[in-house]
Amino acid sequence: xxxxxxxxxxxxxxxxxxxxxxxxxxxxxxxxxxxxxxxxxxxxxxxxxxxxxxxxxxxxxxxxxxxxxxxxxxxxxxxxxxxxxxxxxxxxxxxxxxx
Numbered sequence: 001x002x003x004x005x006x007x008x009x010x011x012x013x014x015x016x017x018x019x020x021x022x023x024x025x026x027x028x029x030x031x032x033x034x035x036x037x038x039x040x041x042x043x044x045x046x047x048x049x050x051x052x053x054x055x056x057x058x059x060x061x062x063x064x065x066x067x068x069x070x071x072x073x074x075x076x077x078x079x080x081x082x083x084x085x086x087x088x089x090x091x092x093x094x095x096x097x098x099x
Contacts, residue, residue, distance in 0.1 A: 034059055
């Protein structure tokens with residue numbers, strides 16, 4: 001029986017490849033694929049953002065090797081950073097409730 005962590009890892013892999021196979025590079029996200037992934041998978045996060053350049057800035061920040069695509073390693077960095085930010089927010093909220 002799979003563990004919750006194993007399922008979470010499998011889900012991240014499947015989500016990445018669901019979007020990366022839509023365009024040219026089968027194992028990388030181009031700007032359009034990244035935008036679609038963000039719109040469909042992080043809807044709540046995007047709806048809070050007012051910056052029209054968000055996708056461009058996200059692509060620039062994630063694209064460590066500057067090939068104008070996001071590979072799986074670069075994608076995982078984004079997911080990890082967002083997970084840490086969400087955890088920090090929830091910890092802060094719990095601290096406020098405890099006061």
